[in-house]
Amino acid sequence: MKIIQHPRPSFRSSPSFRFFRSSRSIRSAQSSHPSQFSQFSSLIGVFSLALALVQLLTPAPGWCEGEQIFIMGSIVRVRAEPSTQGKDVALVKFGEMLQMLAKTDKPERVGNLEDCWLQVKLDGKTGWLFGGLACLFDTGRPFDSYEKAFDKRLEIYEAGRDDALAFFKFVQEKLKAAADSDEKLFFGFYRLRALQYLVARMTRNGGNSGNGGNSRKAIMDPVVKPLADNLVFSEPAGEYFVKSDILWALHDLYKQAALSDRIARKIVDMPLPGETEGFYSAMVAREEMTYGEYLTRHPDGQFVEEVLTHLEKFFRPSVPDKISNEIEAIHGGEASALRKYLDEFKAILKKVEHPKVVDVMKAIDGNLEHLRDDK
Structure with missing residues (x-):
């Protein structure tokens, strides 16, 4: 097994080597036109040698000794x-x-x-x-580093109770020691995520605490029980999720924090309980409860363009005739609910100043055109 102790770019994989290799095709031409290529070849040699020396003296990107x-x-x-x-x-x-x-x-x-x-x-x-x-x-960028580490931990699904519990306790201790709004918001958010992760690990894997995959026993765990009111059971998923209103309330408590925009975007991606069951009005409601909530709180946020791009694709799908036919088939209570959600979305968008708002508005108006009112 080869060990890398002092990584440097390989000269054979460097632009200099590729330049040398590609220059082989020039050599045949050089033999037939020596006067035209002699000066050019000298320049290539000088340039390549200089580039190689720069690469050898420049630290490699990524990791290095001492990180x-x-x-x-x-x-x-x-x-x-x-x-x-x-x-x-x-x-x-x-x-x-x-x-x-x-x-x-x-x-x-x-x-x-x-x-x-x-x-x-x-x-x-x-x-x-x-x-x-x-x-x-990176100790100079603690929030970025913790975010990367925590998100990586949350992606490890095959974990038992001990690993999930260690994660939860670490974040909880960081929250207790939080000194400012950014720390309280950041670690408060990840404590709730770690709580959901802990319950899911006990429910899915049985952990090593005898829960045997029983969600009821998991929610009654001594560590989880004091915070159980923050969770709601989703039958389709078969697990507990953090209540979205709890997440947004936490965000709103520290809305002046520098990290509030960033955390709001993460809340958008948190799962919601239940399912839409194919009802378009329910799908629109879900978009409003996630992306709509973000735009309401951060109409000029750093993720606005990303959110608007998503919404335009949602309201104007790749198969427009299909969604048009589905909307035209909606009637009764669902039609009223859909019109309500679409109008609410337009009200949210009117407070957002971004060029892509026009595209999303047109897409929503296209939905409304196909929505018929029952007489």
Whole structure:
């Protein structure tokens, strides 16, 4: 297994080498026209040598010796060699920060995760840990680093109660120590996400606490029970979700925080309980409860263009005739509900100043044109 300790760009993969390789095709022409190519070839040589020296003297992008890594497992083994068969050197816990010294050049699969092995510095010794349970951490950008680490942890579905609980407790302690609005909003949001993650891990996997996949027992867990009012059970999904009004209330409590726009965009992507069952009015209502809520709170936010692009595609699908026929078939109570939601969306959009608003408005008006009123 090859170990990378001082990574530098490979000269053979560099633009200089590609330039040299491509110049081979010139050589045949050079033999027939030497006077025209001699000066050009000299320039190529000088340029390529200079570029190669610059590349060798420039630090490689990405990681380098001395970077900090954040541990994302409840208990992560540090081994003498980069292998699951390596002898244990130490055990590290969720949230610990270690200095990385090197990494293996090729990823390896451990369980359901695939990543490289990282060599880390411990007290008076070194060892290797699996990178799937760690994340690079830039101490100069703590919120960005925590966001990356937490989101990576949330993507690990095959986890037991211990890992999920360690994640939840870490975020909860950070929330208790929060000193300003940004920290309170950021860690408050991720505490709720970690809570949902914990319950899901106990419900799906049974964890190691005897819950056996029983959602009722999971919600009554001593750690979860005090916060159970923040959750609602979704029968279609078969699991508990954080209530959307709780998430938006948290956002609104710290709406002046610099991170409020960023957290609002994350709330949009949180799952909602129930299902639309194919009813277009319900689909529109779901869009209003997510993307519409974002626009209401951040009409000039950094994600407005992204949100408007999504809404235009939603209201003006790739198969317009299909949605037109579906809308024309709507009648009775659903027709009234749909008209209400569409009118509410237009009211929200009128407060947003962005060129794409016109496109979304036209798409909504197209929906309204096909919506017939029952006489």
